[in-house]
Amino acid sequence: MILPRSFASATCRLRLLLALLAAGTLSSAQAQMADSVLTGPAPMATPRPPELPLPQASPHAVVLQTIGLTDVTVDYHTPAVRGRAVWGQLVPYGQVWRAGANENTIVSFSDPVSLNGQAIPAGKYSFYILPKSDQDWELILNRVINHWGAENYDAKADQVRLPVVPETGPMHENLVYWFSEVKPSSGRLNLSWEKRTVSVLIEADVHAKALAGIQKVLAAHPENWQLLAQAADYLVQNNIQAELALQYINESLRLKEAYTNTWIKARLLASKQDYGTAIVYGRRALKLGERDDPNFKTSQPNMRITLTEWQSKAY
Structure with a gap:
């Protein structure tokens, strides 16, 4: 059935469309037209009033x-x-x-x-x-x-x-x-x-978070001797987790022996008051630095002063 183009009133159009819908005789295009008539246009959103860009009294x-x-x-x-x-x-x-x-x-x-x-x-x-x-x-x-x-x-x-x-x-x-x-x-x-x-x-609790981060990074890079040395150094500096620090520094030394990680182990031993063994590792660190690192001269004086202090406590 073809819909007429005009009706006497909106009431007539509504009644006709309802009848056609009930009879199931509308085409797809006619059904869309019926939906438009029944629902009407969407309400217009109320526009937001404009605001002036003025400074706040309390910024x-x-x-x-x-x-x-x-x-x-x-x-x-x-x-x-x-x-x-x-x-x-x-x-x-x-x-x-x-x-x-x-x-x-x-x-x-x-x-x-x-x-x-x-x-x-x-x-x-x-x-x-x-x-x-x-x-x-x-x-x-x-x-x-x-x-x-x-x-x-x-x-x-x-x-x-x-x-x-x-x-x-x-x-x-x-x-x-x-x-x-x-x-x-x-x-x-x-x-x-x-x-x-x-x-x-x-x-x-900065140490708990730092340790969690250390463990995560080391799990992803277990063969990085420098990361292991940094982790041990952090623990030694803050005088926490001495056994874990020893584990990290021993693994770092196993992967590569350098004056930096050797000196960290010396400091760790000294923190445990094992000054005799600390001196052995400290002297080893001095030799490695003098042999391998051209920038070692900046660290050497403080290391020698520390070794002297350990010797006074060991003997």
């Missing part, structure tokens, strides 16, 4: 610090004092504060860490502060990271609350997060605004 900021092998990131917005009374007024006592402006302040840890001795899993957390008085504050990590500030904050989602005492310091017009006392396995995260600074100690 966005990100600070990242690597502690050992762990990345610690703070993503926040920076409110300014602008002549206002901050603590106890702009930031009321007894209320959870977003520790910044606009969206939540987010603190991220790429690996498990401890904060002031409290274990924290790797991940992202909203960072809040609860100032109770001038000297009695709590730092809060909360597992919900998509709130706007403290709206809908729920203490049940807190990962940890840390009691802290803020310190009085120089004036900071803009809130700022910064790191200090950064060492291979620890560092301090500080927040400063107006004349208050609060600090938290972050500690990371």
Whole structure:
């Protein structure tokens, strides 16, 4: 059946199409036409109003610090004092504060860490502060990271609350997060605004992660004497895993004897207070360096001083 081109009204067209659909007499093209009539055009999306590219009153900021092998990131917005009374007024006592402006302040840890001795899993957390008085504050990590500030904050989602005492310091017009006392396995995260600074100690188990990485690389390159020597040297420098360090350095020496890995074994033996054997390997390292390495002269003086120290302890 051929559909007529025009009908008296939309109601007539709808009735006819329904009848044809029920009878199953529509061709494919006619069925598409029926679908178009029945469903009508898709609603138009409401256009988003344009926005002017204006600077924010509290600009966005990100600070990242690597502690050992762990990345610690703070993503926040920076409110300014602008002549206002901050603590106890702009930031009321007894209320959870977003520790910044606009969206939540987010603190991220790429690996498990401890904060002031409290274990924290790797991940992202909203960072809040609860100032109770001038000297009695709590730092809060909360597992919900998509709130706007403290709206809908729920203490049940807190990962940890840390009691802290803020310190009085120089004036900071803009809130700022910064790191200090950064060492291979620890560092301090500080927040400063107006004349208050609060600090938290972050500690990371850098040796556990380093050892896991060492084992992975050595499993892929078991015949690389230099990698084995580097692994042993790391363990000796940090005075950990002495037996594993001995295993690595012996395998390195089996593959190739050089003054570098020979000296590492001498240092490892000295760390175990086996000074007599350490001296034997130390003297061997000196001979290998003088014979094989044109750049050895830069290392030689310190090695001789160390050998003299071992001799005073051995005899």
